[in-house]
Amino acid sequence: MESDSSISTAPILAEGSTATIYEWKDETVLKLFKQRSSWHTNEIASTKVAHDLGLPVPRVCSGLLEIGQQEGIMFERVDGPTMADFLEDHPTEVEHCAIIAADLQSRMHSMEIANLPLLTDLLSWSIHQTNPLETKTIKLVEDILAQLPAREFLCHCDFYPRNLLMSPQGPMIIDWAIGTRGNPTADLARTWLISRLLLDTEKEPDGKDMHWQRFWDTFFRRYEKLNPSCFDQFLQWQIVVATASLVWDKSLTSMDSRLSFINTALSDSEHPWLRA
Ligand SMILES: Nc1ncnc2c1ncn2[C@@H]1O[C@H](COP(=O)(O)OP(=O)(O)OP(=O)(O)O)[C@@H](O)[C@H]1O
Ligand SMILES: [Mg+2]
Structure with missing residues (x-):
């Protein structure tokens, strides 16, 4: 061409x-x-x-x-920075942006759809790929996934401020590579996992990362206000998406922290990621 x-x-x-x-x-x-x-x-x-x-x-x-x-x-073409870049320059907008991002993800999750691949199929396939977890652990995660309701709502699976562009008309969602049909709580757990990995890897000694902590606290509180039952079975989805992420997001650092989260959460023990 x-x-x-x-x-x-x-x-x-x-x-x-x-x-x-x-x-x-x-x-x-x-x-x-x-x-x-x-x-x-x-x-x-x-x-x-x-x-x-x-x-x-x-x-x-x-x-x-x-x-x-x-x-x-x-x-x-969308004119405007990513929400992440915008917030680096406008930290006072953290709460406002967290609220509009949560509203947008919640709106997306209200949309029932009939096509696109099923998220549970993708998760199940991913868990079966070469996975650094022990076979018995993978079996446990498979059993958890089998008990969870698949549902048929629009899911993005990579929803976070780097995939939101601040257009003059408001935020626009880009990067739909793993757009699927599934359970909104699974998609929320994906966003939670991304937030955890970013908070762990972007820690800055001068406390500049504090606005990201505030962003995510506000985001999840707002999402819960809109969907009071959103955290039902959240731990199960957290374990499942963290396991699939070992295959999807190999490029992300902190493979060790994800492995430790999965093993700790499966043994019902305390983990710093579960304290929020
Ligand atoms: N439609 C668009 N209009 C303007 N800029 C865009 C558009 N789509 C993407 N971009 C720019 O390109 C960047 C990367 O786009 P995108 O997230 O789709 O790529 P990617 O390779 O999948 O990214 P990632 O690094 O998230 O894996 C965005 O952060 C944004 O700056
Ligand atoms: Mg992207």
């Missing part, structure tokens, strides 16, 4: 962990993936589902593109 030659001159907007994002023509961006993956068609499908449901999500402007050996997708 014409993109092959234009790519060398297109300005880079951002460098993500899975893709480079180029500023493209007609108010679009090109997300050019570093590796090929069958999940890229899912990113197209789930972004479209969310957009068509009326959620603030960029429009998908192409099918799966082949650019040289690489795969890419064109999206509507």
